[in-house]
Amino acid sequence: MKFIDEAKIEVIAGDGGNGVASFCREKFRPFGGPDGGDGGKGGSIWAVADRNINTLVDYRYSKLHRAKHGENGRGSDCYGKGADDIELRMPVGTLISDMNTGEVLADLTEHGQKVMLAKGGEGGWGNIHFKSSTNRAPRQKTDGKPGEQRELKLELKVLADVGLLGMPNAGKSTFITAVSNARPKIADYPFTTLHPNLGVVRVSHEKSFVIADIPGLIEGAAEGAGLGHQFLRHLQRTRLLLHIVDLAPFDEGVDPVKEAKAIVKELKKYDETLYDKPRWLVLNKLDVVPEGERAKRVKDFIKRFSWKGPVFEISALTREGCEELVNAIYDYLAEQRRLEYRAEETQIAEPARTIDSIDPDDPRFKVVE
Numbered sequence: 001m002k003f004i005d006e007a008k009i010e011v012i013a014g015d016g017g018n019g020v021a022s023f024c025r026e027k028f029r030p031f032g033g034p035d036g037g038d039g040g041k042g043g044s045i046w047a048v049a050d051r052n053i054n055t056l057v058d059y060r061y062s063k064l065h066r067a068k069h070g071e072n073g074r075g076s077d078c079y080g081k082g083a084d085d086i087e088l089r090m091p092v093g094t095l096i097s098d099m100n101t102g103e104v105l106a107d108l109t110e111h112g113q114k115v116m117l118a119k120g121g122e123g124g125w126g127n128i129h130f131k132s133s134t135n136r137a138p139r140q141k142t143d144g145k146p147g148e149q150r151e152l153k154l155e156l157k158v159l160a161d162v163g164l165l166g167m168p169n170a171g172k173s174t175f176i177t178a179v180s181n182a183r184p185k186i187a188d189y190p191f192t193t194l195h196p197n198l199g200v201v202r203v204s205h206e207k208s209f210v211i212a213d214i215p216g217l218i219e220g221a222a223e224g225a226g227l228g229h230q231f232l233r234h235l236q237r238t239r240l241l242l243h244i245v246d247l248a249p250f251d252e253g254v255d256p257v258k259e260a261k262a263i264v265k266e267l268k269k270y271d272e273t274l275y276d277k278p279r280w281l282v283l284n285k286l287d288v289v290p291e292g293e294r295a296k297r298v299k300d301f302i303k304r305f306s307w308k309g310p311v312f313e314i315s316a317l318t319r320e321g322c323e324e325l326v327n328a329i330y331d332y333l334a335e336q337r338r339l340e341y342r343a344e345e346t347q348i349a350e351p352a353r354t355i356d357s358i359d360p361d362d363p364r365f366k367v368v369e
Helices: 057-061 172-179 228-235 256-270 291-305 322-349
Strands: 006-012 045-050 064-066 086-091 094-098 104-107 114-118 149-156 162-165 197-202 208-213 240-246 279-284 311-313
Touching: 006 057, 006 114, 045 094, 086 094, 104 114, 114 149, 162 172, 172 197, 172 208, 172 322, 197 322, 208 322, 240 256, 240 322, 256 291, 279 291, 291 311, 311 322
Parallel strands: 006 064, 045 086, 162 208, 162 240, 240 279, 279 311
Antiparallel strands: 006 149, 045 114, 094 104, 094 149, 197 208
């Protein structure tokens, strides 16, 4: 597979160096006292989001990542050297969780985001820290602390605004080719898409959005059938789903309505949140349907499918109706961003109300004694 979107790794931070018990033995300093230095800090392991990386393939084959230990302290007030940290560069959109507890440690959503995966151990104290007026020759010292160790699961969820749903050979790859800069494999047989494809759709010079095409779903995908179930996670971050339906299948025995209902059923089985996302119906391959039958076939499909949401009729091959669909998508996404921005602005602008800030004469509030 070209696209690697899951990996399991182990990260081991370095141990801190031990402190040392040492005494000054220099000439002309018969009572030099303790001079044992501290141990150095162990190396930590960090995850860094990098937009120039697209897959987790490096971590499929490199599973163990170990930082170096800190150096031990030495005499003459010499402190041990701290070990260098390790940075693991990962694609933007990577979800990192602890395999043993299931705790989500990080969600890398922005380029340059940096998260600590395993903290290096602190260095131990030398006996220089234990001297006092009553203990002038301390022999106490402490060992360095061990570094953290974790088994992690890396899961890449593609960051896209729009996701494409549909059966194999519904025309998703043709559509993403028609409206974006992506060039996925296209052929006249099912499952030509074996890994997710991302395309940037440019509405104008300064207006664009990202669209994701995943392998086609089949009935039973939520239980692991076919390829699409492996990539449904990539649709979880999208704002809008386009359900693309082949309105003119090659096999006359195939019922487009039955296939469309199967997709919706698998979506609900896999994730209720994904099922509740805004979803538009896109009826594709109208160029194959005679013009006189188009309206009747579309009307019959919508009625049998019991669909009440937005409907778009297109031909991805001839690009008929694609421009109108792209403009509608951009307008919808822009409106969603405006609403989110206003909600955030309102939340920041309105301070939390306390009992002292409530006007007792306000008719909306009733004082209960």
